[in-house]
Amino acid sequence: MKKVNINELTPMRRQQWLQHVIAPRPIGLVSTIDAEGRANLSPFSFFNIFSSTPPILVFSPARRVRDNTTKHTLDNVIAVPEAVIHIVDESIVHRASLSSCEYPEGIDEFTMAGFTPIPAEHVRPPRVAESKVQLECRVLEVKPLGQEGGAGNLVICEVLTMHVNESVLNEAGDMIDPFRLTLVARLGADWYCRVNEGSLFEVEKPNQQLGIGFPGLPAEIRHSRILNGEQLARLANVTSIPDAIPSFDDPHVRQIVQYFSNNPEEMEIELHKHAARLVNEGHIADAWQVLLHATAF
Numbered sequence: 116m117k118k119v120n121i122n123e124l125t126p127m128r129r130q131q132w133l134q135h136v137i138a139p140r141p142i143g144l145v146s147t148i149d150a151e152g153r154a155n156l157s158p159f160s161f162f163n164i165f166s167s168t169p170p171i172l173v174f175s176p177a178r179r180v181r182d183n184t185t186k187h188t189l190d191n192v193i194a195v196p197e198a199v200i201h202i203v204d205e206s207i208v209h210r211a212s213l214s215s216c217e218y219p220e221g222i223d224e225f226t227m228a229g230f231t232p233i234p235a236e237h238v239r240p241p242r243v244a245e246s247k248v249q250l251e252c253r254v255l256e257v258k259p260l261g262q263e264g265g266a267g268n269l270v271i272c273e274v275l276t277m278h279v280n281e282s283v284l285n286e287a288g289d290m291i292d293p294f295r296l297t298l299v300a301r302l303g304a305d306w307y308c309r310v311n312e313g314s315l316f317e318v319e320k321p322n323q324q325l326g327i328g329f330p331g332l333p334a335e336i337r338h339s340r341i342l343n344g345e346q347l348a349r350l351a352n353v354t355s356i357p358d359a360i361p362s363f364d365d366p367h368v369r370q371i372v373q374y375f376s377n378n379p380e381e382m383e384i385e386l387h388k389h390a391a392r393l394v395n396e397g398h399i400a401d402a403w404q405v406l407l408h409a410t411a412f
Contacts, residue, residue: 129265130180131304135303138301139300139308142211142299143160143162144243144246145159145174145188146198146201146242147195147197147240149187150194156228157176157214158212158215159175161175161267165271171271172272174200175269176189178261178262187220192257197239197254198252198254199235200252201248201249203246206245207230208299213229225243230244231245237253248277250274251278253272255273256269258271282295294315324354325354326352329347331356332350336350336410339387340384340387342394350399357403357404359404365405368386386405390403390406
């Protein structure tokens, strides 16, 4: 392992290291206004949800590393503690990036980035019409984390209302469909990633009942030479070790048992390989049956 003494790095190198490893980060495209009512628009990847009751979002306009100046967004939320936070998806990512240009004070980023401003219902900053999710927010607090270049400023926002384009809702119309909202996220340097059908997968969470955990796995499974930690974790997410089903029939298992009948050690390896494939495909119950049959030989 390479040891990185993070506090011994220059602010720029420190930021580069952290942005590469704390990723991917969702992007909040934030509209604000100054005391004169002029709108500003800027994207932030130092952004996330921190509470649902109350509904709290936080983004952080950091002081510029190169010259320790502050961003217009920070100045604005101090002057007018309101904002609209827009979720950036693939359909607006390049325009959102363009809005990050450090235009002089008074220049309208909506116009420069090709966005359409529309009125909000509860706050003064305008919404971005092209964004599929728009969250009107009241700024509760701005918490500075330092006075040096690179220091963040936590802008703690309470969501007042959310506007969602119906095109990204599921068939029932009561929740966002992750296959329809093609979110993008920031990594380090100029790198981004996208959420699409090829990158989505589910991880069943044991919210209602407790999984048996690694200690609950039989030793011959826990110490398998084939199954890796992630596969074992999926097996350990059951609430109890299932019973072996005598009628369980898998043609591949029959072939393995027949071919390796005189070599129990190789039979176990092949059965564990088959179980690993089943786990990867999400067939956890079948994988358990294969492993339970493996222990019978």
